[in-house]
Amino acid sequence: MELPVQFAELMKNLLGNEYEDYLASYANPRLYGLRVNTNKISCEEFEKISPFHLKKIPWIPNGYYYGEEESPAKHPYYFAGLYYLQEPSAMTPASLLPIEEGDRVLDLCAAPGGKSTELGAKLKGTGVLVANDISVSRAKGLLKNIELFGISNSLIVSETPEKLEQYFTGYFDKILIDAPCSGEGMFRKDPAMIKSWIEKGPEFYAEIQKGIILSAARMLKPGGMMLFSTCTFSPVENEGTIAYLLENCSGFSIMELPQYEGFSHGLGGGEFEKCVRIWPHKAQGEGHFIALLKKAEDDGVTASHIRENRDDKVLYTETKPAKNKKDRPDKNQKKRGRSVSVEEDPDSGLRELENFIADAGINREGRILKVHEGNAYLVPEGTEGIRGFRFLRTGLFLGELKKNRFEPSQALAMSFMKEGYPNTVNLPVSDQRVIRYLKGETIELEDITDQKASGWRLVCVDGYPLGWGKLTSCSLKNKYYPGWRWQI
Structure with a gap:
C-alpha cells in the first residue's frame, strides 16, 4: 500500500524505531469481529449454538474474531439480532464506557450503530438511549440496527450537537463521542480513506471535534462520564482535542482506563498517559484512540433537565377519553395527528392495541403509551415533552392502528426476549x-x-x-x- 508522503513522515516521528513494524502490519490480513447481543443471549449460550469458528477478543467481554471465509451476515441468527459485525478495535469505546442500568445515555455520532447497540444492550431496557447522527441517510441505518437488536428505550435523532445542546443541558449520565476523524487507523481496512486524508487532513477534523466535544460537555450532568474516541493516530485530533476540552471546560479530568496486552498509553505524558492508543502492529485490531473523562460534581449546572420548545409541532398527545360531547374531536382531528380514545372512536384499533399489550405481557414500566397519526409507541418517561427535533424514532414503535384492528411492528417483534x-x-x-x-x-x-x-x-x-x-x-x-x- 502506498501511503501519502506527509503521513509517512508524521508516523515516523510518532513511532520512531517502531515505524517499520507498523509498515509491516499492512501485509497482515484485516481482522473481522462479531459482538454478541447480551440483551438477547449470553456469550455462553451463543458459543453453544454458534455455527462459526470463533476466537475471543481479549479486551472485549462479548467480542469474537471470526474468519474471512465465514459469512455471519448470511445466517438467520444475524436476522434475529443475536450479534453485530464490527471491527475488533471499534468495539472498544462502548465496552469501556461504564454504563449502569437506569442511565441516560447519549451516543452523539452514532451511525451506523455499532456502539449504540452495545450501549443499549448494557442498559437492559432501562433508562434512555439517545442515538444521534447528523446525517439522515446514515441515521436510517442506525435505526435498523437499533430495532434489530431489540432496543426499546431509544430515541433516534438526526441533529447537530448544538441543536441537541439547546434541549439537553446537563441531562446525560454518560456520553459517547466516536468523533469524525481523518481515519488514519483504518487505512489497512479501507484504503479508500487515504484519498479523504489527502483532501482534508487532521486539522480539518480537529476543528470539527472541538465543537462537538464542547457541546457534549455541556450536555453531561455533573458527575457524569464522557468517552471520546477516534480511529486515527493524529495527536492533533486525539490528545489535542482532549487538551482543548480541558482548557475550555473547567472541572473535567481524564480517567484511568484498563490496559490490555497490545494497548499503549496516550502521548504527551502526564494525565494523557491515562488515554489508550491501539496500534495495528501491537494489537489484533485497527488503529484507535480512547479517552474517558469525568465531569466534576460542582461544575455549576444545578439540575438535569430537558427544555421544551412549545412553539414547535406537538409530537405526541395523550389518549384520554372525552368527558362529554363538546370535548369530542371533530371529523378532521385524526388527520391533524391528534390521538383519539376508544370511547371517542371505537373503530380506531385502540381497543385491539390495549388487548394486544395485555395478552403479550408487554412491560410498560418507565414508559408511556403514545399514539400519533395512527402509530403507537412506548416512549421513555421524561422524554415525551421533547419537540422540534428530526426524529426517526421515539421509543419502541408498537405498530399501526387501523380500522377495527392493530398490526404489530417489526420493532416490537424484535424487542421480545426468548x-x-x-x-x-x-x-x-x-x-x-x-x-x-x-x-x-x-x-x-x-x-x-x-x-x-x-x-x-x-x-x-x-x-x-x-x-x-x-x-x-x-x-x-x-x-x-x-x-x-x-x-x-
Missing part, C-alpha cells in the same frame, strides 16, 4: 422455512399447528424472534418487514 410472547411459531435453524420466511414467502405449518389456529404469531428461529406472521388454517401469511428481507 419465550416472551405466548403465541409463537418456533422453527429450528435447519428448517428451510426459516429462509423462506425471511424472504417474505407464505409458509405452511401443518406439522406444527392445527386447522383451528388463527391470529398473530411471533416467528422464531431456535426460540429467538424474527418477525410476525398471520396464521389462518395452518398457513402463515408473511408479515416480515419488506425492507429487511433476505436478499442474498
Whole structure:
C-alpha cells in the first residue's frame, strides 16, 4: 500500500524505531469481529449454538474474531439480532464506557450503530438511549440496527450537537463521542480513506471535534462520564482535542482506563498517559484512540433537565377519553395527528392495541403509551415533552392502528426476549422455512399447528424472534418487514 508522503513522515516521528513494524502490519490480513447481543443471549449460550469458528477478543467481554471465509451476515441468527459485525478495535469505546442500568445515555455520532447497540444492550431496557447522527441517510441505518437488536428505550435523532445542546443541558449520565476523524487507523481496512486524508487532513477534523466535544460537555450532568474516541493516530485530533476540552471546560479530568496486552498509553505524558492508543502492529485490531473523562460534581449546572420548545409541532398527545360531547374531536382531528380514545372512536384499533399489550405481557414500566397519526409507541418517561427535533424514532414503535384492528411492528417483534410472547411459531435453524420466511414467502405449518389456529404469531428461529406472521388454517401469511428481507 502506498501511503501519502506527509503521513509517512508524521508516523515516523510518532513511532520512531517502531515505524517499520507498523509498515509491516499492512501485509497482515484485516481482522473481522462479531459482538454478541447480551440483551438477547449470553456469550455462553451463543458459543453453544454458534455455527462459526470463533476466537475471543481479549479486551472485549462479548467480542469474537471470526474468519474471512465465514459469512455471519448470511445466517438467520444475524436476522434475529443475536450479534453485530464490527471491527475488533471499534468495539472498544462502548465496552469501556461504564454504563449502569437506569442511565441516560447519549451516543452523539452514532451511525451506523455499532456502539449504540452495545450501549443499549448494557442498559437492559432501562433508562434512555439517545442515538444521534447528523446525517439522515446514515441515521436510517442506525435505526435498523437499533430495532434489530431489540432496543426499546431509544430515541433516534438526526441533529447537530448544538441543536441537541439547546434541549439537553446537563441531562446525560454518560456520553459517547466516536468523533469524525481523518481515519488514519483504518487505512489497512479501507484504503479508500487515504484519498479523504489527502483532501482534508487532521486539522480539518480537529476543528470539527472541538465543537462537538464542547457541546457534549455541556450536555453531561455533573458527575457524569464522557468517552471520546477516534480511529486515527493524529495527536492533533486525539490528545489535542482532549487538551482543548480541558482548557475550555473547567472541572473535567481524564480517567484511568484498563490496559490490555497490545494497548499503549496516550502521548504527551502526564494525565494523557491515562488515554489508550491501539496500534495495528501491537494489537489484533485497527488503529484507535480512547479517552474517558469525568465531569466534576460542582461544575455549576444545578439540575438535569430537558427544555421544551412549545412553539414547535406537538409530537405526541395523550389518549384520554372525552368527558362529554363538546370535548369530542371533530371529523378532521385524526388527520391533524391528534390521538383519539376508544370511547371517542371505537373503530380506531385502540381497543385491539390495549388487548394486544395485555395478552403479550408487554412491560410498560418507565414508559408511556403514545399514539400519533395512527402509530403507537412506548416512549421513555421524561422524554415525551421533547419537540422540534428530526426524529426517526421515539421509543419502541408498537405498530399501526387501523380500522377495527392493530398490526404489530417489526420493532416490537424484535424487542421480545426468548419465550416472551405466548403465541409463537418456533422453527429450528435447519428448517428451510426459516429462509423462506425471511424472504417474505407464505409458509405452511401443518406439522406444527392445527386447522383451528388463527391470529398473530411471533416467528422464531431456535426460540429467538424474527418477525410476525398471520396464521389462518395452518398457513402463515408473511408479515416480515419488506425492507429487511433476505436478499442474498
